[in-house]
Amino acid sequence: MKKEKTMKLSLPTDELMSSGHLACQGCAATLAMRYVLKALGQKTALCIPACCWSVIDGPFPYSSLDVPIFHCAFETAASSASGLKAGLEMVGDTETTVVAWAGDGGTFDIGIQALSGAAERNDDIIYICYDNEAYMNTGIQRSSATPLGAWTTTTPVKHFKNRPKKDIDAIMAAHRIPYQATANTSYPEDLYKKAKKAKDIKGTRFLHIYAPCPTGWKSRPEDSIKLGRMVVQNCIFPLYEVEDGEKYTLNIKPREKKPINDYFRLQGRFRHLKDEDLKLIQEEVDRNWERLLKKVEIGGQQP
Amino acid sequence: MKDKKKAEKIIFKTEKEVPLMPMSLGSMLYNKTGAWRNIRPVIDLGNCIQCGICWKYCPDVAIYIENEFPVVDLEYCKGCGICAEECPTKCIAMVEEEK
Amino acid sequence: MKKVIMGNHALSWGAQLGRAQVIAAYPITPQTQVVELLSEMCASKTLDAKFIKVESEHSAMAACIAASIAGARTFTATSAQGLALMHELLHWASGGRNPVVMGNINRAMAPGWSIWTDQNDSLSQRDTGWIQFYCSSNQEVMDTVVQAFRVSEELMIPSMVILDAFALSHTYEVVDIPDQDKVDGYLPPFKPPVRLTPSDPHAFGGLTSPEHYFELRYKLQKDMEKVPDLVEETGREYEKLFGRYLGQVEDYRCDDAEIIFVTSGTAGYTARVGVDQLRQDGIKAGNLRIKMFRPFPFAKVREILPRAAKVAVVDRNISYGHHGVFYQEVKSALYGRDHDRPPVFGYITGLGGRDIMPETFKEMARMTLAKDKPEEDITWMGVKR
Numbered sequence: 001m002k003k004e005k006t007m008k009l010s011l012p013t014d015e016l017m018s019s020g021h022l023a024c025q026g027c028a029a030t031l032a033m034r035y036v037l038k039a040l041g042q043k044t045a046l047c048i049p050a051c052c053w054s055v056i057d058g059p060f061p062y063s064s065l066d067v068p069i070f071h072c073a074f075e076t077a078a079s080s081a082s083g084l085k086a087g088l089e090m091v092g093d094t095e096t097t098v099v100a101w102a103g104d105g106g107t108f109d110i111g112i113q114a115l116s117g118a119a120e121r122n123d124d125i126i127y128i129c130y131d132n133e134a135y136m137n138t139g140i141q142r143s144s145a146t147p148l149g150a151w152t153t154t155t156p157v158k159h160f161k162n163r164p165k166k167d168i169d170a171i172m173a174a175h176r177i178p179y180q181a182t183a184n185t186s187y188p189e190d191l192y193k194k195a196k197k198a199k200d201i202k203g204t205r206f207l208h209i210y211a212p213c214p215t216g217w218k219s220r221p222e223d224s225i226k227l228g229r230m231v232v233q234n235c236i237f238p239l240y241e242v243e244d245g246e247k248y249t250l251n252i253k254p255r256e257k258k259p260i261n262d263y264f265r266l267q268g269r270f271r272h273l274k275d276e277d278l279k280l281i282q283e284e285v286d287r288n289w290e291r292l293l294k295k296v297e298i299g300g301q302q303p
Numbered sequence: 304m305k306d307k308k309k310a311e312k313i314i315f316k317t318e319k320e321v322p323l324m325p326m327s328l329g330s331m332l333y334n335k336t337g338a339w340r341n342i343r344p345v346i347d348l349g350n351c352i353q354c355g356i357c358w359k360y361c362p363d364v365a366i367y368i369e370n371e372f373p374v375v376d377l378e379y380c381k382g383c384g385i386c387a388e389e390c391p392t393k394c395i396a397m398v399e400e401e402k
Numbered sequence: 403m404k405k406v407i408m409g410n411h412a413l414s415w416g417a418q419l420g421r422a423q424v425i426a427a428y429p430i431t432p433q434t435q436v437v438e439l440l441s442e443m444c445a446s447k448t449l450d451a452k453f454i455k456v457e458s459e460h461s462a463m464a465a466c467i468a469a470s471i472a473g474a475r476t477f478t479a480t481s482a483q484g485l486a487l488m489h490e491l492l493h494w495a496s497g498g499r500n501p502v503v504m505g506n507i508n509r510a511m512a513p514g515w516s517i518w519t520d521q522n523d524s525l526s527q528r529d530t531g532w533i534q535f536y537c538s539s540n541q542e543v544m545d546t547v548v549q550a551f552r553v554s555e556e557l558m559i560p561s562m563v564i565l566d567a568f569a570l571s572h573t574y575e576v577v578d579i580p581d582q583d584k585v586d587g588y589l590p591p592f593k594p595p596v597r598l599t600p601s602d603p604h605a606f607g608g609l610t611s612p613e614h615y616f617e618l619r620y621k622l623q624k625d626m627e628k629v630p631d632l633v634e635e636t637g638r639e640y641e642k643l644f645g646r647y648l649g650q651v652e653d654y655r656c657d658d659a660e661i662i663f664v665t666s667g668t669a670g671y672t673a674r675v676g677v678d679q680l681r682q683d684g685i686k687a688g689n690l691r692i693k694m695f696r697p698f699p700f701a702k703v704r705e706i707l708p709r710a711a712k713v714a715v716v717d718r719n720i721s722y723g724h725h726g727v728f729y730q731e732v733k734s735a736l737y738g739r740d741h742d743r744p745p746v747f748g749y750i751t752g753l754g755g756r757d758i759m760p761e762t763f764k765e766m767a768r769m770t771l772a773k774d775k776p777e778e779d780i781t782w783m784g785v786k787r
Binding site: 005006007008009010011013015017018019020021022023025026027028030031034057058060061062063064069188214220221222223224225226 | 310313322325326327328329330331332333334335336339353354355358359360362363364365368371372376378379381382383384385387388389397
Binding site for chain 3: 042043044045047054055057058059060061062063065066067068069070071072073075076078079080081082083084086087088089090091093096113114116117120121123
């Protein structure tokens, strides 16, 4: 039964994240970390504010990462990273890649001021938001990254989230930072490539990583990868890059744009939605997609 | 590829052994998350095409490669089932743990 | 080199002499000249530091803490509302044992908007685990910044160097600025016992269970208790090198005093004038200026105050629903010990920048000496009623 063929793995085998961490079954935030560290390597330092990862990493006196971490205050991922970078440089370490690693609450909501400050200064950090679309660590409360229609413990089914997800990528583009990209744990090679690319650029770089959360989305743990694929195929979370806030590059354009229904049906957080609700959400997704295509078109035309 | 680093629980007997500030001194590898599992992946290597997808998508770094084939590290596998779901030849079955 | 400089610039000079490596700050009246001069110092390379011009005080302290974890010497400065915004991170700095040094200009808290001095901003941060020094001259401000780096880094506890808005921050005084070489001899480069680096990766500040949290706090308090001796030791060493002693308290004519004022900040300087005038009038007054408020200088207070028949504590602050903060602290320091305990009178003065004059001290002495014991916990000086 043994075959002669050797394995051709699409990612390097070095692991800077270990087993034994405290993530829930099927947690994609964990995969996001695993892939990013494969790309950035050991000379990386993380600032992690309050988020799932402040638990996943493990309690004092343990860690599941082989890179240093500063567990910082909730709203300080970016400002801590700026300070850490400056501090490291002043003690002679100019090589270490400093990363702010925050959830959507720490990025879209409470941390947006510090993020905007660091981006405007173009501080030499990579800011990575792993987006599981709610405050999962505290028990699934809505954030401004929670999508339209979703149930959370603070948006009960009778008053589900009635506002669309904040367009953080447009906000970051408005800062004219040198590089930003959306990524997704179901496309690890694309994610790896983007993290590598970010590593080699100076200034503020922003990666927005879609990361399914079975616990908060009421989805099956084994569906985390499938959900990530669907969200690209139905254009809810397109994969693209932006350089200097202007040059948009779409990484994956689905041959056929899938309807959103199948994606919604796999998640308990959307179970209450009626057909007419889904229709409205589909329209919103369509508008966002058309807007993105226009940006790609405009940004592609160089003067 | 399995991390053979020794992982032990750290115990401070007195405050003098506690570091100045909260800082990690050991690896979470001490935490055998395999105990969380209700279902267990069983790989039928006969149908394995060595694509590495199960290894790639494991959130618990609990699949390692040995002699060009994937091996599940049951000390840490939490039984999420992603490997079985994503396997292109469906050669991984999730089997109930006997408790 | 002697220079006539404002109190705010004394902070900047202290940071430069201390060779701060990372500065992160946000402007607030009446602190702005601190960061303006530091910007100049960084731009002209008289100070080799990275200055992060952050978008808030909260980010300023966050950046300082992270830079400190990396092993860099850090400095910032703020005041009042800015300090209040930092509050969460003050705990972060002490709990993480990051020896950040910060200048704070005492300014009254809004509302109503006030830019004038009182101590409620910094005293509201009493329990955050920071060392607090209240200064009464520009010379002392500059010297104390240098000493604060030394004390903080040796014990890995952050320090606040505090001065009154306008009364000191914008007041020009002659300051003797020592040679850099000599300061370098006093203050070695920052070498923390552990720092954040990929070559020895640790996770700092992780989730801490009841199994360990208690011991971490015990250790912080135990190290805090070492501060008074270290301030004494480093203050004497400073005196040897620069001719100026930097202690926990300054006692002025306390030896034979029948009444001792307890003061802090610039009021402690005015008190000396008041004491001299009272002595001319035949009243044996003295002044104990508390320079180091955290940790509280218990030994000094217990040694000096029982010399007098009466103690009058002058607070430019108030803990609403309780008393003046220094009054509380002095009473608690004297209570439950074997030594004599003179009656302690509490006066609230100068809130929101109202002047405290030598005459105020004469009035407080008259009121204190007229009674055997205090009849009220708070006596308000100069309230219009």
